[in-house]
Amino acid sequence: MISQLSWKIxxxxxxGVESTDRIFSTALNRLGYYxxxxxxxxxxxxxxxxxxxxxxxxxxxxxxxxxLDILVAFDQESIDLNAHELRRGGVVVADAKFGPMLPDHVDxxxxxxxxxxxxxxxxxSLMKNMVASGASWALLGLPMEVFNKAVEEEFGRKGAAxxxxxxxxxQRGADYVLELAGGPLEDFKLEPADGKQKLFMIxxxxxxxxxxxxxxxxxxxxxxxxxxxxxxxxxxKLPKFGGTVVQTEDEIAAITMAVGANYAGVxxxxxxxxxxxxxxxxxxxxxxxxxTPVVIVDTQRGGPSTGLPTxxxxxxxxxxxxxxxxxxxxxxxxxxxIEECFYDMIxxxxxxxxxxxxxxxxxxxxxSLGKQSCEQLDYDRISIDRGKLVxxxxxxxxxxxxxxxxxxxxGVSPRVLPxxxxxxxxVTGVEHDxxxxxxxNAANRKRMMDKRLSKMEQITVEHPIHAEMPHEHxxxxxxxxxxxxxxxxxxxxxxEREGITTGQMMVRLLHPFSxxxxxxxxxxxxxxxxxxxxxxxxxxxxxxxxxxxxEKISSVLKYDGNPFLPSIVADECRKVCxxxxxxx
Numbered sequence: 001m002i003s004q005l006s007w008k009i010x011x012x013x014x015x016g017v018e019s020t021d022r023i024f025s026t027a028l029n030r031l032g033y034y035x036x037x038x039x040x041x042x043x044x045x046x047x048x049x050x051x052x053x054x055x056x057x058x059x060x061x062x063x064x065x066x067x068l069d070i071l072v073a074f075d076q077e078s079i080d081l082n083a084h085e086l087r088r089g090g091v092v093v094a095d096a097k098f099g100p101m102l103p104d105h106v107d108x109x110x111x112x113x114x115x116x117x118x119x120x121x122x123x124x125s126l127m128k129n130m131v132a133s134g135a136s137w138a139l140l141g142l143p144m145e146v147f148n149k150a151v152e153e154e155f156g157r158k159g160a161a162x163x164x165x166x167x168x169x170x171q172r173g174a175d176y177v178l179e180l181a182g183g184p185l186e187d188f189k190l191e192p193a194d195g196k197q198k199l200f201m202i203x204x205x206x207x208x209x210x211x212x213x214x215x216x217x218x219x220x221x222x223x224x225x226x227x228x229x230x231x232x233x234x235x236x237k238l239p240k241f242g243g244t245v246v247q248t249e250d251e252i253a254a255i256t257m258a259v260g261a262n263y264a265g266v267x268x269x270x271x272x273x274x275x276x277x278x279x280x281x282x283x284x285x286x287x288x289x290x291x292t293p294v295v296i297v298d299t300q301r302g303g304p305s306t307g308l309p310t311x312x313x314x315x316x317x318x319x320x321x322x323x324x325x326x327x328x329x330x331x332x333x334x335x336x337x338i339e340e341c342f343y344d345m346i347x348x349x350x351x352x353x354x355x356x357x358x359x360x361x362x363x364x365x366x367x368s369l370g371k372q373s374c375e376q377l378d379y380d381r382i383s384i385d386r387g388k389l390v391x392x393x394x395x396x397x398x399x400x401x402x403x404x405x406x407x408x409x410x411g412v413s414p415r416v417l418p419x420x421x422x423x424x425x426x427v428t429g430v431e432h433d434x435x436x437x438x439x440x441n442a443a444n445r446k447r448m449m450d451k452r453l454s455k456m457e458q459i460t461v462e463h464p465i466h467a468e469m470p471h472e473h474x475x476x477x478x479x480x481x482x483x484x485x486x487x488x489x490x491x492x493x494x495x496e497r498e499g500i501t502t503g504q505m506m507v508r509l510l511h512p513f514s515x516x517x518x519x520x521x522x523x524x525x526x527x528x529x530x531x532x533x534x535x536x537x538x539x540x541x542x543x544x545x546x547x548x549x550x551e552k553i554s555s556v557l558k559y560d561g562n563p564f565l566p567s568i569v570a571d572e573c574r575k576v577c578x579x580x581x582x583x584x
Contacts, residue, residue: 001191003058006065007136008085010051010078013042016129017074019154021052024133025371027150028056029200031142032193036486037371038064038563043225043310049077058191062337062372062486066567069188070139071108072132074115076100083108089187093135093177095128111135111180118172127169134170135177141184144174199374203341203367203483206374207297208233210345211269213382216295217243218268220257222250225309226368227271227299251276255283255296263292263427265389265417267349271297274316275306281323284358286429288328288452291405291413293352293387295345296360299368300482300533302561311561312365314482315534317542320360321511329411329455331359332511336466336485338374340508341367346382347461354387355455356412362510364533366563367483390414393422401425401435407447411454456512464509464517469524471501476573477525479505479518481539484531484564491569500577507539515546527580528553529573535559554579 007024011017018039025035036055042048055065068085071078073094079102083092086108094100096112113135119128130151137147148167155163178184201209208230211219219238221231235245248254254270261268272280277298287294300316302308320332331351335344344361352359393402393416404425406413413434416423426436431448433439466485469477476495478488485506492502505521522528522543530540530553537555544550556572558564 001189002187003191004061004065005056005069005140005188005190006053006067007056007070007072008051008053008068008082009072009074009132010049010082011074013044013048013050014046015074016126017050017052020072020129020133021054023130023147023150023154024137025054025200026153027137027142027147028054029198029373030146030150032195032198033057033190034060034198034373035200035371036061036064036373038366039369041310043308049081051078051082056190058193060373063490063566064487064563066565070136072136073100074128074132079103091139091185091188093132093139095132111177113173113176113180115173118176119169122165122169122172127166130166130169131173134173137170138174138178139181139185139188141189144171197376199338199376200371201338201374202229202369202371203335203338203363204229204299204369205233206338206341207271207345207361207363208237210342211295211349212237212241212243213342213379214267214346214349215384216267216269216349217241218246218258218261218266219243219270220246220248220254220261220268221270221272222248222254222276224251224273224276226301226365227273227276227297229369230271230297230299251279252283255280255294256286258296259283259287259290259292259294262294262352263290263418267353269295269297271299273299273301273309274303274319277316277319277323281325284330285324285326285328287358288324288330289326289429290427291356291415291452293349293356294358295348295352296358298360298362300362300364302559308561310365312563313533313559313561314364315538315559316362317510317534317538320362321542327449327453329355329357329452330511331355331357331459331461332362332509333359333461334362334481334508334510335367336482336506336508338372339377342377343381350383350385351459351461353389354385354412355459356387356415357455362482364482370483388412388414390416390420390423393420395422401437403434404436405432405434405448405451407434407451410458411451412458459512461509461514464507464514466506466508467504467521469503469521471503473524473526474501474503475526475577476500477503477505477521477528478531478569478573479507479528479539479543480531481507481510484533487564487566487569488531490566491573494566494570495573498574500573502573510542513542513546518543519547522547522549522552525552527576529556529576530554531556531564531569533558533564
């Protein structure tokens with residue numbers, strides 16, 4: 001029996017690849033397995049190769065596997081593009097309709113199943129995804145009733161007849177492949193899972209759930225990959241809590257509406273990707289100037305311009321920190337797991353209110369859209385901090401105004417809501433005095449700039465980094481952000497077995513950068529590798545700027561749209577260590 005297995009399904013976009021993956025992984029989740037999925041898809045509605053890969057394990061996992069055990073192929077292109085991942089003795093379940101052939105260099109078992117023909121016999125070729133998933137499920141020897149339950153949940157709203165037809169398609173696929181293989185494959189038999197209930201979601205869902213838990217009640221947004229699922233999730237969920245989602249005409253309207261709603265006292269947010277973030281920059285500056293809290297989610301993807309809208313990248317770091325015109329205080333948080341996506345959204349709303357500024361939560365496509373198992377969330381950890389929101393404003397003299405931007409030691413002023421008694425004041429995007437009246441007075445300008453920027457010195461964020469340093473002076477410290485944490489952890493296992501001592505750091509707080517948290521670890525390590533999905537080493541440059549250590553920092557960069565694999569990370573780290581030895 002084996003403790004983990006990798007499964008992939010490939011075909012043309014619109015062929016049911018996504019629904020096959022969803023039902024297959026849902027059934028595995030019901031059994032209690034840990035799962036980590038990654039979607040490779042084209043930037044078009046229909047057509048173009050797409051594949052979904054799932055890693056299944058009896059232990060927690062946070063990375064896709066280097067190799068592949070089972071490939072389900074709806075067309076020859078899926079075999080041609082993905083067969084190189086198959087391990088020796090792997091399996092391909094392919095639609096017999098196209099006469100599947102394995103490349104000469106691939107040592108795998110091919111099971112041609114008349115997937116389309118069986119589906120058509122049952123009434124529609126649309127059911128071929130059920131035939132294919134039933135076949136691959138049967139090869140694993142897993143209980144068919146669990147899979148049928150997942151099918152029932154998927155199609156139950158369409159009626160009993162549809163459910164019955166799909167279950168029949170599953171069984172027909174299972175029966176056919178078992179006859180070909182002579183029964184379930186013993187070398188692919190998974191060890192039993194722990195059976196414990198786990199959450200199984202994409203990062204975008206966790207972000208949406210975190211926003212609800214934080215008290216967000218308005219989301220204004222414009223659809224864009226890979227952020228759209230946040231809006232889609234909240235469209236379904238927010239109305240149940242008295243909230244709403246507004247699909248705006250563009251990203252400029254989305255951010256200004258979110259700023260306005262926050263000014264009115266409702267916790268509000270927006271979400272986008274790189275191109276949308278560019279359009280939002282002026283209004284993010286408005287949030288900073290008017291000291292109005294707002295939360296923005298940036299789901300990074302391949303750029304610039306339209307770039308690679310459905311591919312992995314982490315190239316917005318400079319824009320997130322420096323993108324706005326002028327100088328404003330802001331916070332940039334980078335969660336690195338599904339759980340952090342949830343908890344960091346709650347913290348983002350609290351920080352935005354506490355310091356009265358924009359907070360950007362940045363993910364990447366792999367974290368946003370990769371579906372993963374996570375433990376049950378702890379709702380007792382949730383607390384709401386509205387900062388200096390004044391319940392009762394003090395009386396003011398006739399004709400006077402509330403000092404909304406009153407100078408204070410920590411740079412944060414008392415805040416009132418529109419219409420509040422004694423709270424009348426000006427709000428404007430131009431420079432202003434303590435009551436909000438426009439002012440171009442030089443002395444006032446300096447005081448107000450100093451006031452706003454002084455917030456950066458006061459900001460306190462717990463756990464600005466996540467570090468694991470089992471050795472006092474490791475050969476290598478690997479630093480990264482976002483979705484790559486699990487991949488690095490697996491690569492480190494390979495390196496440690498070879499005698500290369502390692503440490504790991506995930507940078508969670510990108511801005512304001514916590515040099516005091518990062519510096520001790522950089523100083524301890526003999527060499528430092530900064531791993532990131534961009535072409536210019538933006539995270540590495542940020543570390544060099546604030547911490548130094550240029551002479552010991554190397555960059556490992558990947559910007560071809562594909563995620564890092566553990567073996568690639570291990571190989572690149574070996575090269576750095578070898579080069580270091582040669583220099584000595």
